[in-house]
Amino acid sequence: MSLKKLKYIRIVISLLIFSFLLLFFLNVHNGWLDGVSTVLLRLQLFPSLIRFFAVAFSVSSLGFLVVILLTFLFGRIYCSSLCPLGTLQDIISNISRRFRKKLKRRFVYNPSKKSILRYSVLAAAVLLWFFGSLFLINLLDPFSNFGKITVTLFQPVFSWLNNSLSFFMQSRDIYTLSPMLAQSLPIDAVAVSVGIFATVFIMSAFRGRFFCNTLCPAGSILGLVSTRSVFQIRFREEACTMCRKCEFACKGECIDSINKTVDASRCVSCFNCFTVCKQEGLYFHNTMAKTKKTTTIPLQNIAVENSQAEKRNFLLTLAAGALSIPLLNKVSIAVPAESPGIVPTGTKAPVTPPGSLGNEHFNNNCIACYLCVGACPTNVIVPSFFDYGLKGFMQPKLDYTKSFCNYDCLRCSEVCPTGAITKIDKETKHTAQVGIAKFVKKSCIVTVEGTDCGACSEHCPTKAVAMIPFRGNLRLPEVTEELCIGCGACEFACPTEPYKAIFVESNFEHKTAQALGEDEGPRESEEEEFPF
Amino acid sequence: MDRRNFLKNGIMFGAATGFGAAGLANATFDMTSFRQQSLKGNYDLVAVRGEDVVAMFEKAMQEMGGMSLWVKPGQTVVVKPNIGWDVTPERAANTSPELVAAIVKQCFEAGAEKVNVFDHTCDNWERCYTNSGMKKAVEDAGGRMIPGNFEQNYRAITIPGAVKLKEAKVHEQIIDSDVFINVPVLKHHGSTSLTIAMKNLMGVVYDRRFWHRNDLHQCIADFCLYRKPDLNIVDAMLVMTQNGPKGTSTADLVKKNSLLVSSDIVAVDAASAMIFGSKPKEIAYLANAEKMNIGTLDLSQMNIKRLYL
Numbered sequence: 001m002s003l004k005k006l007k008y009i010r011i012v013i014s015l016l017i018f019s020f021l022l023l024f025f026l027n028v029h030n031g032w033l034d035g036v037s038t039v040l041l042r043l044q045l046f047p048s049l050i051r052f053f054a055v056a057f058s059v060s061s062l063g064f065l066v067v068i069l070l071t072f073l074f075g076r077i078y079c080s081s082l083c084p085l086g087t088l089q090d091i092i093s094n095i096s097r098r099f100r101k102k103l104k105r106r107f108v109y110n111p112s113k114k115s116i117l118r119y120s121v122l123a124a125a126v127l128l129w130f131f132g133s134l135f136l137i138n139l140l141d142p143f144s145n146f147g148k149i150t151v152t153l154f155q156p157v158f159s160w161l162n163n164s165l166s167f168f169m170q171s172r173d174i175y176t177l178s179p180m181l182a183q184s185l186p187i188d189a190v191a192v193s194v195g196i197f198a199t200v201f202i203m204s205a206f207r208g209r210f211f212c213n214t215l216c217p218a219g220s221i222l223g224l225v226s227t228r229s230v231f232q233i234r235f236r237e238e239a240c241t242m243c244r245k246c247e248f249a250c251k252g253e254c255i256d257s258i259n260k261t262v263d264a265s266r267c268v269s270c271f272n273c274f275t276v277c278k279q280e281g282l283y284f285h286n287t288m289a290k291t292k293k294t295t296t297i298p299l300q301n302i303a304v305e306n307s308q309a310e311k312r313n314f315l316l317t318l319a320a321g322a323l324s325i326p327l328l329n330k331v332s333i334a335v336p337a338e339s340p341g342i343v344p345t346g347t348k349a350p351v352t353p354p355g356s357l358g359n360e361h362f363n364n365n366c367i368a369c370y371l372c373v374g375a376c377p378t379n380v381i382v383p384s385f386f387d388y389g390l391k392g393f394m395q396p397k398l399d400y401t402k403s404f405c406n407y408d409c410l411r412c413s414e415v416c417p418t419g420a421i422t423k424i425d426k427e428t429k430h431t432a433q434v435g436i437a438k439f440v441k442k443s444c445i446v447t448v449e450g451t452d453c454g455a456c457s458e459h460c461p462t463k464a465v466a467m468i469p470f471r472g473n474l475r476l477p478e479v480t481e482e483l484c485i486g487c488g489a490c491e492f493a494c495p496t497e498p499y500k501a502i503f504v505e506s507n508f509e510h511k512t513a514q515a516l517g518e519d520e521g522p523r524e525s526e527e528e529e530f531p532f
Numbered sequence: 533m534d535r536r537n538f539l540k541n542g543i544m545f546g547a548a549t550g551f552g553a554a555g556l557a558n559a560t561f562d563m564t565s566f567r568q569q570s571l572k573g574n575y576d577l578v579a580v581r582g583e584d585v586v587a588m589f590e591k592a593m594q595e596m597g598g599m600s601l602w603v604k605p606g607q608t609v610v611v612k613p614n615i616g617w618d619v620t621p622e623r624a625a626n627t628s629p630e631l632v633a634a635i636v637k638q639c640f641e642a643g644a645e646k647v648n649v650f651d652h653t654c655d656n657w658e659r660c661y662t663n664s665g666m667k668k669a670v671e672d673a674g675g676r677m678i679p680g681n682f683e684q685n686y687r688a689i690t691i692p693g694a695v696k697l698k699e700a701k702v703h704e705q706i707i708d709s710d711v712f713i714n715v716p717v718l719k720h721h722g723s724t725s726l727t728i729a730m731k732n733l734m735g736v737v738y739d740r741r742f743w744h745r746n747d748l749h750q751c752i753a754d755f756c757l758y759r760k761p762d763l764n765i766v767d768a769m770l771v772m773t774q775n776g777p778k779g780t781s782t783a784d785l786v787k788k789n790s791l792l793v794s795s796d797i798v799a800v801d802a803a804s805a806m807i808f809g810s811k812p813k814e815i816a817y818l819a820n821a822e823k824m825n826i827g828t829l830d831l832s833q834m835n836i837k838r839l840y841l
Binding site for chain 1: 759
């Protein structure tokens, strides 16, 4: 097979994988789509690595070994095909080229010692992780960023288009396309995504895979592996005519056509060089075959050796910075006394999804890819900002002012790629106590207005919130804490404004609620006749 | 413009223009609707006990005079069951999908052009529609499931004579459909003690929190001034007697094996309340409705057909 075809194979495969993941993040799913996408999730480097530690030694978390092995054999195939942000950058780069003047020299070899930045970022990210914060990985990991961009920027557009079409069809009396519930995303989280997308957009529009070779921690790890990979792209000196076409087509800016070297650590295996070369001046060199005379001068290892000191300095500054940023507190609003909803309420710490075991496990393992945010059918999972402090920057939380967690739904636990939300079954979910409902009597409609309400109890799936007799014929909510799972249905349903008269206080460490009794089946009726 | 004005204007417009096709169409449409408003059927109330809800429904409608009394050829029917909760049919927190499917079929047999089913659900709407079994049952019967959880489908209306609920956003299906069939399930309810036909209409407005904030029992009664269902069919087969309205298990249910059909929403609620074991006058929204002359709670004056299958 001609090496020239490799590029086209790469394009087809990467677009296929990209489409699967895009649809998955956009929450378009069915049985087999879910299956394929789940396999692709397991093959994402950082999600898989983190999963390995979160869900100790399960087979499902060994995907990173496959990626490393693949890289060791053929170079950064992960970056060219498996990484959805990589393909997104290729798409941006390709489109932007069409809007710019025809550049003969699309890319040029970048000889600078950017590797220092690159490996410093990687070292900082990894060390912070071992110190318990995924801050840098959440900010830089390509899978996580693809997710953030898709869920907070693309999904609202997708949903708006879907709903416009759906309601247009409805106006023509066609009800075949279901509208999607609006996701109310916090503006700060959207701003972060816009910042990330803008950065990635500009970098890829002008410099191809510049992001992958500077800021991306996955790219850096695989760069370290790919310098030692079995098959590497090399120059065939006798065939090369120094036309430099390969250099100008290289998205990784890693081909030095003057010196006839390829920086394997930065090569993202796009194979553009093979296709563009008219002379077959480049080939896949088998580094295991010892007998051949070397036609290249490997450049790879210099950077690694030089970067140790910088890594440490960078890390210390960063860690100090992290410690100094305090938790943001909620601002209280002035309201008139003697009306329902006057008492400021709301959980002190954010509530994490059922299955996440508690804030600590969640913060330690969530890479803020927002797959759960996009997948949640009730939209109760929303991105946070500094709610968890810097440690859990941007990680999702449950927002019961927006919605509540469906009693029988396990979706987030099914999709979470890192094990931050562990996979649970319905039985576990039904007793997973993520928080406890707190009732504020003096803020309740029933107490203040003297009329029936009970919206909280209506929505409670375990009847932890029950209505008990109160003043005449009225009924007042009462919470049985052992039965409460903290799903937030009561808080969401509570009609008081501006503050809810019932709210869920998070369990920093999730507890187990009392299970409901056995399902004994319906009872027989005593009467046989109508009572009227 | 409210419904009554629309009817009046339509008739006058029809009479005035008389000859135009549009005018004729308007006139016929409005006359049938007008007739439906006062239509009772053969009885004020038909109550059936039995095991098979579909057979009971068919018998009840036969006694009433048949679905074609209410549904005329070419009309659009909206059926409003309770599909509020993401639970399976065995839990009886939602109306029996079998019963709703049977209603949809009869509407089509009477010549309905479209039969649309919806609820503004409490749990996630897609999960409710699917897991309640309603979507499959209705679509198999040829009906359509319409989304009820989107503000785009709601239009603002005013309710003249209302005490608390003077305006509301109501689902367009309720505003626009020719025939409105209400199919509640009889259940215990934490807030209002019982949910039956009147309470089921909370599922046709967008902002339910307003009701909870502004005297729930009064708002429930007020809404009946806007549009009363043409027919109420109460599913009282498996009756949730505790932990309502969602329930926690099938142990909350009692087999009451009953079905009630009436065009009088207050009467059917009163009868259902008695089946439940409550005194109708003690249900605050029913007392309000009687006070406002929306209907009567006194079943002794009524022409009731009781059937035991």
